Amino acid sequence: MLESLLFYVLSGLAVGASALVIGQRNAMYSVLLLIVSFAALAGLYIGLDAPFVAMAQMIIYAGAIMVLFLFVVMLLNAPQEDAAEWDRTHPLKRPGFARIGVVLAVLLVAELGWALAKVMSLGAPVGGRADGATISSVREMGRVLFTQYSFAFEATSVLILVAMVGAVVLARREGDA
Amino acid sequence: MNVQLLAQFIVIFAAFFLLVNMSAVLVLAERKVMGFMQQRYGPYLVGPHGMLQPFADILKLLMKEELRPKGADKWLFTLAPVLAVTTAFAAFATVPFGGETTLFGLLDAPLKLGAADVNVGVLVIFAITSMGVYGIVLAGWSSNSKYALFGGLRASAQMISYELSYATALAAIIMLAGSMSVREMVDSQTGYWFGVIPKWYIFIQPIGFIIYFIAGVAETNRAPFDFPEAEQELVAGFNTEYSSVRFALFPQAEYINMVTVAAVATDLFLGGWHGLLPFRTPLDGLIEYWNVGWLVFFAKIGGILFFYIWMRWTVPRYRYDQLMKFGWKWLLPASVINLLVTAAAVLYFNA
Numbered sequence: 056m057l058e059s060l061l062f063y064v065l066s067g068l069a070v071g072a073s074a075l076v077i078g079q080r081n082a083m084y085s086v087l088l089l090i091v092s093f094a095a096l097a098g099l100y101i102g103l104d105a106p107f108v109a110m111a112q113m114i115i116y117a118g119a120i121m122v123l124f125l126f127v128v129m130l131l132n133a134p135q136e137d138a139a140e141w142d143r144t145h146p147l148k149r150p151g152f153a154r155i156g157v158v159l160a161v162l163l164v165a166e167l168g169w170a171l172a173k174v175m176s177l178g179a180p181v182g183g184r185a186d187g188a189t190i191s192s193v194r195e196m197g198r199v200l201f202t203q204y205s206f207a208f209e210a211t212s213v214l215i216l217v218a219m220v221g222a223v224v225l226a227r228r229e230g231d232a
Numbered sequence: 233m234n235v236q237l238l239a240q241f242i243v244i245f246a247a248f249f250l251l252v253n254m255s256a257v258l259v260l261a262e263r264k265v266m267g268f269m270q271q272r273y274g275p276y277l278v279g280p281h282g283m284l285q286p287f288a289d290i291l292k293l294l295m296k297e298e299l300r301p302k303g304a305d306k307w308l309f310t311l312a313p314v315l316a317v318t319t320a321f322a323a324f325a326t327v328p329f330g331g332e333t334t335l336f337g338l339l340d341a342p343l344k345l346g347a348a349d350v351n352v353g354v355l356v357i358f359a360i361t362s363m364g365v366y367g368i369v370l371a372g373w374s375s376n377s378k379y380a381l382f383g384g385l386r387a388s389a390q391m392i393s394y395e396l397s398y399a400t401a402l403a404a405i406i407m408l409a410g411s412m413s414v415r416e417m418v419d420s421q422t423g424y425w426f427g428v429i430p431k432w433y434i435f436i437q438p439i440g441f442i443i444y445f446i447a448g449v450a451e452t453n454r455a456p457f458d459f460p461e462a463e464q465e466l467v468a469g470f471n472t473e474y475s476s477v478r479f480a481l482f483p484q485a486e487y488i489n490m491v492t493v494a495a496v497a498t499d500l501f502l503g504g505w506h507g508l509l510p511f512r513t514p515l516d517g518l519i520e521y522w523n524v525g526w527l528v529f530f531a532k533i534g535g536i537l538f539f540y541i542w543m544r545w546t547v548p549r550y551r552y553d554q555l556m557k558f559g560w561k562w563l564l565p566a567s568v569i570n571l572l573v574t575a576a577a578v579l580y581f582n583a
Contacts, residue, residue, distance in 0.1 A: 083308070083373065090366070107412075110355035114399075118362030119392060122369070126388045129373050129381065193352070193412060 062102055069095035082128045086121060093117040107193050236343065244347045251324055255487035256286035258537065265541045296476040301376055304473065308374035313481035316367025320488035323360040326353035327495045328415045330505050330526030345526055353414040354402055357496060361451065364489060365391040372470035383469030386459045390450060393559040398447035400567035401440045404574040405433055405500045418504035430507035433500060441501045443567045448493035452486060455544040459552055494536035498529060505529040
């Protein structure tokens with residue numbers, strides 16, 4: 056009873072905050088609402104008996120990444136978007152881009168539907184294991200990550216490293232050693 | 233059962249009460265220690281030896297006019313100090329401050345001293361502390377003042393730089409203890425080497441402790457790392473535009489965060505409530521007999537907090553680029569090497 060109530064409250068919060076993120080004209084509020092959404096998501100993970108994932112969500116997404124977002128928003132000190140000006144001049148408002156956007160949106164919805172259909176057909180709760188070990192065990196998670204999924208893990212870390220090196224190369228000014 | 237629950241509530245309330253008052257006590261302690269170090273008396277007029285000065289301070293802050301700059305963001309300007317102080321309180325939730333006790337035989341079953349015991353406790357502390365930066369950043373941004381904005385920017389840059397070293401130093405301890413529950417980590421430090429030296433992690437991880445402490449000072453924005461409020465450059469930094477109660481919440485959050493850093497350092501490096509001094513004394517037996525480990529715990533916290541204040545009035549403030557360089561080029565590599573060496577040692581000795 057309490058668990059399902061918590062689930063609905065947190066999911067409502069997550070979905071509502073995410074919707075408001077797009078609806079805001081002030082970038083600062085968008086960032087803050089995104090943090091609220093992430094925090095609600097972390098709460099949902101705790102409900103799924105995965106406290107480690109919840110805390111990782113809080114530390115990495117709500118903590119580190121959103122601070123970077125906030126930092127950039129503050130550094131640019133973006134003024135509130137002017138609706139009329141936006142409509143007239145923004146490059147994303149050109150018809151060609153709009154069409155690509157529509158295609159991507161349809162793709163996203165199709166993907167979401169496919170994923171949900173697949174989850175439905177599983178019949179068992181996601182993350183449950185036959186031998187009764189829950190996902191909450193950090194030890195078990197580390198073992199799986201470095202054996203069964205080691206390729207995906209290493210590939211992801213290389214991807215992040217490439218992005219980081221790229222950022223450094225782009226940020227370096229001419230003449231810097 | 234109900235008595236047990238009530239006792240747990242009392243413990244939680246005691247922790248809260250302690251934190252609320254700690255900030256007032258620390259302000260007085262800071263001024264007194266500063267006075268002593270500068271060969272003067274410090275506050276002396278209110279009460280005997282100025283001991284009632286916190287009451288005067290609080291009354292003054294409560295009765296000031298509450299101002300809000302015209303161009304300030306109404307919602308975020310109010311939210312920021314609340315956020316800062318809430319996260320400061322919440323971070324203490326998973327910090328245990330004593331072993332199991334029956335409160336001198338009042339309870340049937342032993343009670344764990346500490347608000348909550350979670351099996352990922354260290355991560356909870358870390359996650360909530362990393363939320364604390366939002367209070368400062370939002371205060372800086374919403375004030376609509378360039379000094380405050382710079383303070384907020386500096387705070388966010390500084391905190392994400394030092395959070396990495398902070399977490400890496402903690403990760404080494406997690407590996408040694410083989411657990412993420414703070415209580416289990418404290419209890420893995422019970423006992424003595426050669427019957428004399430307590431099994432504290434500071435003796436295995438001296439570099440880890442130094443890194444943790446430096447990063448902790450930087451996280452709490454204390455001197456010599458108090459750039460978000462560097463007076464000479466930024467008036468008062470992120471809280472320039474704040475007044476009255478809203479202003480008071482920021483120093484309060486800062487002092488509570490200091491207590492949390494000191495408490496976590498005590499729990500993870502200094503053996504928590506096990507052993508008062510870094511060598512075995514007859515006193516330890518007495519403490520175990522009376523089961524008053526929490527007194528030991530608070531004594532250690534007091535020692536670390538005194539060191540905090542001592543450092544503030546001894547070391548001059550860094551320069552901002554030096555701070556960044558130090559964080560990324562020295563502290564982070566040192567903590568990563570420390571982590572790798574610890575991992576290798578753990579793997580070698582108890583694989």
